[in-house]
Amino acid sequence: MQIYNTLTKTKQEFIPREKGKVSMYVCGPTTYNFIHLGNARPLVFFDTVRRYFIYKGYQVNYVQNFTDVDDKIIKRAWEEQTDPLELAQRYIREFFKDADALNVMRADKHPKVSEHIAEIIDLIKQLEQQGHAYVADGDVYFAVRSFPGYGKLSGRSLEDMQAGARVEIDPRKKDPMDFALWKAAKPGEPSWPSPWGAGRPGWHIECSAMAAKYLGNGFDIHGGGFDLIFPHHENEIAQSEAACGQPFARYWMHNGFITVNQEKMSKSLGNFFLVREILAKFPPEVVRWYLLSTHYRSPLDFDDEKLAMAGKGLERLKTALRLLYEALELPQQQAAMADEGGDLADKLATLRLDFEKAMDDDFNTALAISVFFELAKEINIFVGRLDGKLTDRQKDLLVKAHDLFKDFNGVLGVFKEDQQSGRLLIDAVNTDNKLVDGLINLIVKVRQAARSQKDWATADTIRDGLKELGVILEDTPQGVRWKIQG
Secondary structure (H helix, E strand, C coil), X not given: CEEEECCCCEEEECCCCECCEEEEXXXXXXXXXXCXXXXXXXXXXXXXXXXXXXXXCCEEEEEECXXXXXXXXXXXXXHHCCCHHHHHHHHHHHHHHHHHHCCCCCCCXXXXXXXXXXXXXXXXXXXXXXXXXXXXXXXXXXXXXXXXXXXXXXXXXXXXHHHHCCCCCCCXXXXXXXXXXXXXXXXXXXXXXXXXXXXXXXXXHHHHHHHHHHHCCCEEEEEEEHHHHHHHHHHHHHHHHHHXXXXXXXXXXXXXXXXXXXXXXXXXXXXXXXXXHHHCXXXXXXXXXXXXXXXXXXXXXXXXXXXXXXXXXXXXXXXXXXXXXXXXXXXXXXXXXXXXXXXXXXXXXXXXXXXXXXXXXXXXXXXXXXXXXXXXXXXXXXXXXXXXXXCHHHXXXXXXXXXXXXXXXXXHCCCCECCCCCCECCCCCCCCHHHHHHHHHHHHHHHHHHHHCCCHHHHHHHHHHHHHCCEEEEEECCEEEEEECC
8 A cells, every 4th residue: 555645755665553554634724614615525535534544454553633612713702702612512422423424433532622632731841841942921832943854844944934924923932933832821811721821732743742642652654634734743843743753643634625717615714615515515425426536635725516427426326336236136046047146256356455445545536436337337237137036146246346345335334324234325324214115115016006096197297296306217027217307
């Protein structure tokens, strides 16, 4: 497996710290608003990375934090005249609603800044004792020039950064590039007691403290968006490695921006689209499919038309899955056929290898998706050759195709799974779809009864009425198929 490491600027073979185990830390949101699509890209992508490691047989320890103490949260709470920590907790709950809709697995740990103040203070004390931090009027700053490796992640030198940056002049700092580890308390802000007086943590120190607590230094993968390379992840490396004297993370992975008309999507630019709003227009599986349709390090330009195209592509998989499930319900026949499956078994094995090759090459989900489409094509061809009955061999091949479909889906996480039957849920947004499916199937049976009695007017009325509601019926030799129009 090859992973592009932002730290070395090259693809490297992935060698975990501990054989058979993977430790991952992915930066989570600052919880002062609903997440936008730019937040959702790393959320979905790193969930997919985690899923692939699980597919490969690794035991994964996955940590994703919540920044629930921050200037933006305090400002928003002041505007809404509410407690900052209560506001942050409210948006954490909303985050999980969006994440669950996108079929994102919960992290093994979701640490919050407010619950790790003791660990943060201990790390700052250690940096101060080692000469990497200093106090200025109740604030504590990290002295960037005390860490010789500063800039190695972003590839910038301190001189270039200082010359090109608009750094607010603060006479209390020893160097304009020094950054805050601890901020002295201000009226109306959340604060905690510390050796330097009441205050709260700076932004960067939280991830260093929480990653070290749950994964230990030298863990495998640190992930986040491209915008976090500098200053956030650069500062994490500096303070963590200054404190412990060893590499903080082994592989650094960063996803590209989502753009709108080639401009980065962000709240500060005002060109962001909330996931909540997008999910009101497009099914969650389409949104996830769209987010994985481009290699994670490439920019992904957003508009409704591209999401609609993703939906049309996903419909190809849904059609293959419907055909497969219908074929599995066909009656059995004992007689061997001249061609019971052709070379489908060999093709399934090749497709699995192709899928793994794509994902092993720096998690190329775009190429993996093309392999998924090939699987759908092979299922369609195989089912199209059936004559209304199944031999044992044909059923075995269909089951193998379904297993491979589920394995691919288990990595890409597009369809949710019915826990009772083990089947993937087509067009399923939530458990209420079981009722919808049941009602549609019941209506289809009523239509079939009308057709058997040659009551064509009633049958056509039912068909046309369902079509107006977005349910398309197809009369085939194998029976009636239906699908929800995307």
